[in-house]
Amino acid sequence: MSDDLYAVVGNPISHSKSPKIHSLFASQTGEAVDYTAIQAPLDGFSETVAEFFARGGKGLNVTVPFKEQAWGLADRRTARAEKAGAANTLYQDEGGKLVADNTDGQGLVSDLTDNHGLSLAGKHILVLGAGGAVRGVLGPILAQGPARLVIANRTLARAEALVALFADEAGTTELSACGFEQPAEPFDLIINGTSASLQGDLPPLAPAVISARTVVYDMMYAATTTTFNQWALDQGACQAIDGLGMLVEQAAESFKVWRGVSPATAAVIDRLRE
Template sequence: MNELYAVVGNPISHSKSPRIHSLFAAQTGEPVEYTAIQAPLDGFAETVREFFAKGGKGLNVTVPFKEQAWQLADRRSERAEKAGAANTLYQDSQGRLVADNTDGAGLVTDLKVNAGITLAGRRVLVLGAGGAVRGVLGPLLAEQPGELVIANRTVAKAQGLASLFRDEAGPAELRACGFGAVNGAFDVIINGTSASLQGDLPPLPATVITPATVVYDMMYAAGDTPFNEWARAQGAGKVLDGLGMLVQQAAESFRIWRGVEPQTVPVIEELRNH
């Protein structure tokens, strides 16, 4: 008997999660059946309760319900607690709803393992201060970069995040500023703003990029994202999009639910080429 898992969002038809988890299931032989559920905007909690009441085993949560998933949980992992959002739900042996957030782990694994990028001691620039960025700051800081700068259009939001994660920065210098105040070149630049998909690029000085800079857009598109196109034009050494992060965060959810670590590289290649 297959066990039931799903991704919940609104809209959801574009989600690659069912395909990713089906590929994981085929590869590992785990009895996983994974579907997509579009929850009404005002009916997320009800959708979750119903899913587990019918014997569902685990849920991924995507836009716009990640904060609600966090609030709904009886228990949260440490990384979900700090992220203020959850993308992974399951029930523990007592039937309590547990929330986790695998986004940051997904990003860091994609950078380190798949792309071979070192974050330790590096100068890292993170663009944006919304939920996507809040979800990845903890795992990024755990890599002990030399400096991490959060840049955002609204400086106060970036400053809020910097103070929230100050105690996790360790020896790293953690700073916040507006886009215009970013200075010097960076080793790694991570774009966590979604506006760039509409072609609305953060107004950054071109000097942030050198031929040694790795640029990572947490969004992904069929070709280069507008932000990655810009970075390439400035001569960035390596340009990556968020497809690997998507697959890695899914793999981390799969591991939490099933206790099995799927191989991600063949799945990333499969999605990239089809």
């Protein structure tokens, strides 16, 4: 019997670690999974998805720049995908309807809490950026019950729009928005959801947001310390974490959505670090 077909779709896609991650999951769990990478034309995402499922594909991961298109293409969305406004996981239900999910936020929270032993409950958290990456993780972060969550962005209106969108999920969390320059007190956790690190740039933050108890998390990852994490360490942050664990954890959540099996992630993260 042939293995079930899965893939990651993006443009560009040659750099993707997803095929390696899912092949490690498959060998670890004994699941019959054949996982590849597909580069879709920038103007041909929906056709690529239709063709994949027409030839018997079981599930797709979706990465840049197609996550919003994946969300719009779906016949049905999970609650977490609905609020995220983007989807990184697609599959067909029993009736052949296309279902969109978003596992990014769960991946981030799992990396912070399971892999790094951090509790978000009662913490003061600063999130940098107000784009799709941040929108996708706010719900799961708020579900952890931080005392305060501040969204800082270059364009204040975009951060304020996210505060309005997630107000119903804030619970007892004090949720607010500001520009990058405004915060002037230390936070327990700062999450960089901008892509500035990849260009070697930094949001214009005051060093006062960092104290000796501050943990920083860059959703980007690189072979060396990211620009943002290095800046934070230079200001005296106690710990700096990159987004590789989040990448593996969101993949594990997708694997669970598709296969009903939760793979162990620690060994896979270690393999990718080698």
